[in-house]
Amino acid sequence: MALTPELTARLKRNPDGLVPAVVADATSGAVLMMAWMDDEALDRTLTTRKATYWSRSRNEYWVKGETSGHTQHVREVRLDCDGDTLLLKVDQTGGACHTGDATCFDADLLLGEEDA
Amino acid sequence: MALTPELTARLKRNPDGLVPAVVADATSGAVLMMAWMDDEALDRTLTTRKATYWSRSRNEYWVKGETSGHTQHVREVRLDCDGDTLLLKVDQTGGACHTGDATCFDADLLLGEEDA
Numbered sequence: 369m370a371l372t373p374e375l376t377a378r379l380k381r382n383p384d385g386l387v388p389a390v391v392a393d394a395t396s397g398a399v400l401m402m403a404w405m406d407d408e409a410l411d412r413t414l415t416t417r418k419a420t421y422w423s424r425s426r427n428e429y430w431v432k433g434e435t436s437g438h439t440q441h442v443r444e445v446r447l448d449c450d451g452d453t454l455l456l457k458v459d460q461t462g463g464a465c466h467t468g469d470a471t472c473f474d475a476d477l478l479l480g481e482e483d484a
Numbered sequence: 485m486a487l488t489p490e491l492t493a494r495l496k497r498n499p500d501g502l503v504p505a506v507v508a509d510a511t512s513g514a515v516l517m518m519a520w521m522d523d524e525a526l527d528r529t530l531t532t533r534k535a536t537y538w539s540r541s542r543n544e545y546w547v548k549g550e551t552s553g554h555t556q557h558v559r560e561v562r563l564d565c566d567g568d569t570l571l572l573k574v575d576q577t578g579g580a581c582h583t584g585d586a587t588c589f590d591a592d593l594l595l596g597e598e599d600a
Contacts, residue, residue: 370595375594382498383499388504388518390506390515390518392513392515396513397508397512397513397514397515398513399506399508399513399515399571401564402504402506402564402569413595414594414595417595417598442595443597443598444593444595444596444597445593445594445595446589446590446592446593446594447589447592447594448517448518448588448589448592449581449582449583449585449588449591449592450588451592453518453588454594455515455589465565466565467565469565472564472565472566472569473562473563473564473565473569473571474562475565476562476563476564476565476567477560477561477562478491478530478561478562478563478570479486479529479530479533479558479560479561480560481559481560482533482559
């Protein structure tokens with residue numbers, strides 16, 4: 369059990385029992401996506417190093433890439449100063465986004481550089 | 485008004501009317517912190533380029549660095565493929581974390597590199 373009682377006590381979950389996980393590429397540093405974990409998803413991620421989330425739309429655990437092949441091998445997991453946000457650094461195979469884009473933030477620029 | 489009706493319609497908010505904003509350093513790419521925005525905070529951020537969040541603990545708008553001097557000048561704002569997460573790329577002055585750390589994820593490593 370990677371999720372120790374000590375860690376369990378420190379995690380701050382939302383009313384649905386979930387913690388947001390920011391996922392960044394371990395090599396480039398690019399922010400790839402955000403997803404959600406409950407305690408079990410975090411435990412599976414820490415234990416297997418396969419990024420595992422809770423799908424709020426499908427109400428099930430979701431091993432990233434299990435269907436698409438676009439897996440995430442987890443190099444690091446960090447918890448923030450408030451205990452309410454996780455940061456994963458991963459080796460991403462293929463595009464991280466279900467659209468095929470490299471990241472989930474590629475397509476929709478709301479505000480660009482001032483001199484753009 | 486930077487927050488157009490078209491954008492307002494695309495944003496997906498949580499039950500409290502908030503959207504998570506992942507904040508990354510525009511130069512290094514490092515993930516600095518996560519915070520929350522309502523429509524007004526996003527509008528102010530887009531308009532002023534000063535990162536402005538909704539403080540869930542203090543129930544008020546919070547211009548990052550207004551007290552600490554550790555400001556965030558916003559270079560880019562992106563919305564993810566689901567319309568429910570924002571990514572800000574900022575020029576960070578001083579440490580992003582209220583603890584003084586460079587990022588809110590510096591202090592608490594849950595899982596490290598395999599060969600560490």
